[in-house]
Amino acid sequence: MSDNIRDAIAGEEVRVDYNSIEQTLAELWRIEKTEGEAVTRAALWNVVAHASSSEHHTSASEILGRASIAVPQRTIVIRTNPEGPPEMAAWISANCHLLGAGKQVCSEEISIVAGGDRVERVPPLVHALLIPDMPVAFWWVGDLPHENEAYVRSLLGPADRLIVDSVHFDSPEDLGLVQRTGERTSTPPADLNWVRLDEWRAAAASVFDPPSMRGRLKTLREIRIIANVTDIAYFGESVEALYLASWLVAQAGMGVDDSGNIPDLSCTFEFRPADTRGILRVDLEMDGSSAAIERHPERCVLTTNVDGQLNVPEALLRTSRKKVDELIVRELKQPESDRLLMKVLPSAIRIARRRSAA
Amino acid sequence: MTTVALEPNPLREGLEQERVPDASCLVIFGASGDLTHRKLLPALYSLAHDGLLPAGQTIIGFARPDYGDEAFRADIRKACNEFARTKPVDDAVWENFAKGLFYVQGDFTEPEAYNRLNQKLTECDRTRGTGGRRIYYLAVPPNFFPVIAELLGAEGMVTDPERGGPYTRVIIEKPFGHDLATARELNRVAVTTFRERQVFRIDHYLGKETVQNLLVLRFANGIFEPFWNRQYIDHVQLTVAESIGVEKRGPYFESAGIARDIIQNHMMQLLSLVAMEPPVAFEADAVRDEKVKVVRALRDFPAGHESSSAVRGQYTAGSVLGEAVPGYRQEERVSPTSRVETYAAMKVFVDNWRWADVPFYLRAGKRLPKRVTDISIHFRPAPYPLFKKVAGVRTQPNVLAIRIQPDEGIALKFDSKVPGPTVRTAPVTMEFRYATSFGAEPPEAYERLLLETMLGDSTLFARRDEVETAWAWLDPLLHVWEESPEPPDPYPAGTWGPPSADAMIERDGRRWRRP
Numbered sequence: 001m002s003d004n005i006r007d008a009i010a011g012e013e014v015r016v017d018y019n020s021i022e023q024t025l026a027e028l029w030r031i032e033k034t035e036g037e038a039v040t041r042a043a044l045w046n047v048v049a050h051a052s053s054s055e056h057h058t059s060a061s062e063i064l065g066r067a068s069i070a071v072p073q074r075t076i077v078i079r080t081n082p083e084g085p086p087e088m089a090a091w092i093s094a095n096c097h098l099l100g101a102g103k104q105v106c107s108e109e110i111s112i113v114a115g116g117d118r119v120e121r122v123p124p125l126v127h128a129l130l131i132p133d134m135p136v137a138f139w140w141v142g143d144l145p146h147e148n149e150a151y152v153r154s155l156l157g158p159a160d161r162l163i164v165d166s167v168h169f170d171s172p173e174d175l176g177l178v179q180r181t182g183e184r185t186s187t188p189p190a191d192l193n194w195v196r197l198d199e200w201r202a203a204a205a206s207v208f209d210p211p212s213m214r215g216r217l218k219t220l221r222e223i224r225i226i227a228n229v230t231d232i233a234y235f236g237e238s239v240e241a242l243y244l245a246s247w248l249v250a251q252a253g254m255g256v257d258d259s260g261n262i263p264d265l266s267c268t269f270e271f272r273p274a275d276t277r278g279i280l281r282v283d284l285e286m287d288g289s290s291a292a293i294e295r296h297p298e299r300c301v302l303t304t305n306v307d308g309q310l311n312v313p314e315a316l317l318r319t320s321r322k323k324v325d326e327l328i329v330r331e332l333k334q335p336e337s338d339r340l341l342m343k344v345l346p347s348a349i350r351i352a353r354r355r356s357a358a
Numbered sequence: 359m360t361t362v363a364l365e366p367n368p369l370r371e372g373l374e375q376e377r378v379p380d381a382s383c384l385v386i387f388g389a390s391g392d393l394t395h396r397k398l399l400p401a402l403y404s405l406a407h408d409g410l411l412p413a414g415q416t417i418i419g420f421a422r423p424d425y426g427d428e429a430f431r432a433d434i435r436k437a438c439n440e441f442a443r444t445k446p447v448d449d450a451v452w453e454n455f456a457k458g459l460f461y462v463q464g465d466f467t468e469p470e471a472y473n474r475l476n477q478k479l480t481e482c483d484r485t486r487g488t489g490g491r492r493i494y495y496l497a498v499p500p501n502f503f504p505v506i507a508e509l510l511g512a513e514g515m516v517t518d519p520e521r522g523g524p525y526t527r528v529i530i531e532k533p534f535g536h537d538l539a540t541a542r543e544l545n546r547v548a549v550t551t552f553r554e555r556q557v558f559r560i561d562h563y564l565g566k567e568t569v570q571n572l573l574v575l576r577f578a579n580g581i582f583e584p585f586w587n588r589q590y591i592d593h594v595q596l597t598v599a600e601s602i603g604v605e606k607r608g609p610y611f612e613s614a615g616i617a618r619d620i621i622q623n624h625m626m627q628l629l630s631l632v633a634m635e636p637p638v639a640f641e642a643d644a645v646r647d648e649k650v651k652v653v654r655a656l657r658d659f660p661a662g663h664e665s666s667s668a669v670r671g672q673y674t675a676g677s678v679l680g681e682a683v684p685g686y687r688q689e690e691r692v693s694p695t696s697r698v699e700t701y702a703a704m705k706v707f708v709d710n711w712r713w714a715d716v717p718f719y720l721r722a723g724k725r726l727p728k729r730v731t732d733i734s735i736h737f738r739p740a741p742y743p744l745f746k747k748v749a750g751v752r753t754q755p756n757v758l759a760i761r762i763q764p765d766e767g768i769a770l771k772f773d774s775k776v777p778g779p780t781v782r783t784a785p786v787t788m789e790f791r792y793a794t795s796f797g798a799e800p801p802e803a804y805e806r807l808l809l810e811t812m813l814g815d816s817t818l819f820a821r822r823d824e825v826e827t828a829w830a831w832l833d834p835l836l837h838v839w840e841e842s843p844e845p846p847d848p849y850p851a852g853t854w855g856p857p858s859a860d861a862m863i864e865r866d867g868r869r870w871r872r873p
Contacts, residue, residue: 042794070797105794198373202409205369209378209412210487214367251368299450304413315413316454340372 013111018090021129025092025108040105042072045332046136048126049077050155056141061109064139065095066325068107071332074131075109078122082148084115088122123154130158137332138187139163143170144177156187161337163328165192167277169236172352179345188337192327193239194344199319200244200279200293203302206315207284207291213306219287220252222266226281228274237277238355239348241269244279246347247340256347260354267351278321295319379812381414382491382525383479387466387506388498389419389430393531397562398497399434400442401804406455407444408801410809414487416458420475422465430461443802458486466502472513479515490517490524493811497531500540504547511551518553529558529811532623533614534820537836538829545822558811559820563624565803567792568766570818572631572733573645575760575768582758583636585737586712592738592755593717593866596628597873599726601678603851604700608691615698617670617836620722626653626828627820628762629718632733633708642817646824653827657707659835666865668835669847669858671701673725676851683725683851699839699846700724703859705866719863721870725851731762732873750782757871766800767791 007014016024029041047067049060057079064075075095089112096106110129114122130136138159145152156162162185164178182189208217223245229237245267249256256262272280282293291306304315322330370376384402386394405411419430435456439447462478464471482488494510496503507528510516517523528548535541548557563569576582585591598620604611611619630649637644659667674685687694701723708718737756745751757771769789776782792800810818847856854860854870863870 040791040794044795072795072797199409201369202373202375205367205373206378206409206413208367208369209380210414211380211489212487214365217368248369251371253368296450301450301454314454316450317409318407318448318451338372 013091013093015089015091018088018112018125021090021092021110025110028092028094040103041108042105043074043107043131043134044071045073046130046134047073047075047139047328047332048130048136048155048159049075049139049141051077051079051141052081052145053142054079057111057113060139060141061111063323063325063328065109066323067328067332068095068109069097070329072105072107073332074129074134075107076112076126076129077109078112078114078126080113080119080122081115082119086116086118088112088114088118119151123151123157126155127158135160137161137163137190139328141165143168144174153185156181156185159187161331162187162189163192163331164189165324165327166239167193167236169239171235172349172356174235175239175345175349175352179342179349182342182345188339189341190331190337191239191243191341192324192331193236194243194338194341195327195330196240196278196322197244197247198330199302199317200282201247203293203304203315203317204244204248204282204284206317207293207304207306213289216286216289217252220248220254220265220284221287222268222283222285223248224268224270224281224283225279226270226272227277227279229271229277230273230275232271232273235352235356238269238271238352240277241271241279242348242352242355243344244282245269246344246351248284250340250343250347256350258350260350260352260357269355276321375410377813378410378412379415379809379814380491381412381416381486381488382493382812383416383418383482383486383488384493384495384808384812385418385420385475385479386495386497387420387502388496389461390421390423390425391497393497394419395434395437396441397802397804398495398808400438400440400445401802401808403434403438403442403447403452403455404444404802405805405809407442407448407451410805411455412812414458415812416460416482416486416488418475418478418482419459419461420464420466420471421461422463424463425461427459427461431456431459434459443799443805466498467505467509469509469513472509472515476513476515492517492524492526493529494526495529500530500533500535500544503530503544507547507551516551516556518556520553525556525814526552527556527558527811527814528552529560531560533618534559534623534825535829536613536618538826538833541826541829545826548822554822555816557822558807558816559822559825560807561623561627561820562803562807563627563762564818564820565805565807566762567800568760568762569628569631572628572760573640576631577636586735588712588714588716590737591716592736593719593868594632594736595719595732595734595871596625596632596721597730597732597734597871598625598628598722599728599730599854599873600724601726601729603673603683603686603725604689604692606690608689611700612692612696612698615670615702615836616700616722616724617702617832617839621702621704621720622828622832623820623825625720625722626824628731628733629653629706629708629720630824632735633713633718635712640817642815642819643821645817646821650821650824650827651710652708653824653831655708655710655713656831657709658831659704659838661834664835664838665858667705667862669701669703669856669862670699670839671703671723671849671856671859672696672698672846673700673723673851674848676725676853678725678727678852685851686725697845701726701846701849701855701859703855703862704835705862717866717868719868719870721855721859723849723855726854727852729764730873732871733760733762734758734871734873735760736868736871745781745783748781750780753783754785759871759873761873765791765793767793 051057091111094106227241302317630652634648703721735758773783849856
């Protein structure tokens with residue numbers, strides 16, 4: 001076994017000729033089968049991460065390495081710089097973890113770095129490296145590019161899902177770009193900020209589970225959301241709260257008009273500067289009852305209280321701030337992208353624009 | 359009275375848990391027992407941990423020992439810390455869970471105890487929003503079932519939406535009777551108080567992910583069903599092997615034996631799922647209708663020649679996984695002259711269009727070399743032996759192996775050419791392993807089954823006719839075994855059963871698969 005291959009199996013990045021990536025990977029597993037013990041290569045997804053800086057590249061590689069433990073995948077991390085020198089290089093490595101009883105499960109990782117006019121060669125190379133008959137998730141790391149749409153479209157061609165994290169977005173227009181991608185391509189978008197809301201949505205849903213509360217969602221009159229933000233001026237940090245409000249409005253059967261207002265409903269946000277971001281509390285007012293959902297950071301739980309004439313005990317849901325790899329795992333464990341995001345996006349954009357204008 | 363279906367909660371759309379049960383009072387009869395501590399309460403705690411229990415869900419332990427709420431909670435917390443899938447116990451989750459955990463002391467045969475229980479239930483309806491909804495879990499020996507059912511009915515503690523009240527459901531643990539007569543009697547008693555759709559007969563095998571995956575494998579994939587019949591399948595093997603002995607269950611096992619303990623219930627469920635026709639819908643009665651047809655189609659054992667199709671064994675001293683172990687007759691609270699079978703192997707036929715003359719070989723045993731539950735579908739060989747004259751080619755039939763536990767997964771064995779200048783073949787396997795592909799630990803069977811009961815979905819529970827039909831098929835054989843002067847064939851602990859079991863399958867030119 002060559003030292004290079006040994007290093008790849010040990011998790012080190014090994015530089016390979018980009019013309020023979022697949023061949024080298026095949027060699028890696030053939031050698032492992034002959035010399036290694038109880039190693040299984042597994043993949044349920046192709047995950048392609050696009051980074052625009054070496055910092056993002058390293059971070060994406062680490063995040064997907066951790067995610068591959070829960071969702072085995074072929075990871076392809078690409079970093080491009082159209083302004084850089086015209087060159088292209090590739091590396092391979094294996095993300096392995098012990099399954100128990102000495103068995104190892106490994107996922108493959110391929111890194112591609114391209115600059116100058118070589119950037120145009122990246123989409124076909126990536127397409128060739130996708131494992132057939134496996135879904136493809138495309139993770140755009142960081143902010144979305146507003147230029148070079150043709151390049152993005154060609155990369156997204158085979159993708160079954162586009163993953164973004166709107167916490168990095170600068171303005172409501174970035175959300176608009178996600179919405180347009182969902183509308184104009186066959187690639188449904190997924191936003192990690194939407195995934196962050198899973199527990200909040202479950203907690204809010206639990207308020208309306210008791211038969212006596214079921215009809216009251218339609219009488220929603222007021223939504224108040226309090227959230228912590230690390231940078232009060234940064235748009236991306238407000239998106240989680242915007243999504244939550246827009247979702248409640250949409251599911252209550254209400255609409256947001258073009259000016260960002262919701263007829264017969266008051267929707268307010270309070271953003272508090274803090275060291276860590278995240279929604280703290282949601283208050284809902286309905287006809288004849290009110291409900292509060294609160295996060296207790298030190299207990300890592302969400303509690304739900306319903307007041308008024310109804311007798312519903314406090315509900316509790318385990319929660320914690322999820323790391324990005326955990327959010328990606330959650331997203332990849334869904335067989336389909338959550339179509340509700342596309343329902344919520346237009347309302348969230350309108351509310352965001354109204355807030356920006358104010 | 360007509361019940362009006364509630365409109366769905368729109369906020370549940372797209373969430374992992376789209377259906378959430380309404381809060382109810384779950385009463386566990388036999389709350390001081392092993393099942394409650396090792397399985398039921400840890401499963402309920404894990405459901406709470408995962409946010410799958412509704413606000414207000416209430417659990418009331420009912421048993422004879424004189425506990426208070428606090429002592430019961432302390433005891434259960436300890437059990438959850440040891441046995442829950444989501445251990446160690448999380449303080450915040452526990453605090454909320456424990457608020458809905460109560461204990462009522464009482465004797466199952468005393469009407470006064472039911473009165474106290476009823477008062478507690480009414481109080482919980484008022485304080486916890488449980489709305490009169492009741493689930494009674496009978497984690498008690500079956501002989502208590504008649505008196506519990508009778509007193510629940512007499513005290514007016516059973517209601518039914520079709521009669522204008524909230525629901526009452528009752529969960530019964532196996533064994534569902536000792537034979538056909540006792541099973542019928544148990545069911546007769548049940549329907550004097552409950553309607554059949556209120557009765558949830560729990561067979562924890564049906565709560566296992568891999569068992570449920572049998573339905574998905576067969577009916578969600580287009581490639582298997584065309585081959586799933588006598589034209590392509592040579593035979594099927596089902597193995598339920600345990601490495602442990604009878605542990606502390608000597609007296610129970612002495613009255614049951616492996617056929618009653620495993621074959622009449624767990625194995626019948628596996629056999630039904632493998633052999634059933636596609637149901638018209640994925641709904642409780644549609645699935646169970648098809649399952650019961652399989653059991654109804656089981657061919658009777660040949661009268662007077664039962665031993666040609668059924669073998670029983672009993673383990674003697676030996677070693678399992680490197681440890682010396684005693685024989686069955688030397689086990690605690692087991693008769694030194696016991697003739698109870700700890701191993702059974704059977705050749706059975708499902709006499710219908712799909713499976714005519716395809717043998718299903720079943721075997722279950724204790725103190726076998728390892729714990730494994732496995733189903734293997736053995737396909738017929740290729741119709742023409744194209745390579746028969748080629749030296750170095752020995753083709754083998756394809757096998758689809760479905761591992762139920764442990765190391766759950768599916769493997770397909772087929773022949774492949776060995777690379778080289780000559781034609782040589784070797785069997786290879788394509789494997790899917792749950793742990794490799796999905797990583798996370800699946801929920802415990804009891805978690806799923808308790809949640810399904812709260813939701814009122816009985817798809818994963820045995821129906822009355824399934825139970826009685828299985829007994830009707832097995833009873834004659836058990837009777838022959840009980841009457842026979844011959845003891846079960848001995849087999850040393852740590853082996854795959856008596857030689858007579860090997861002989862039974864080898865007479866047909868086949869061999870047991872090593873699982």
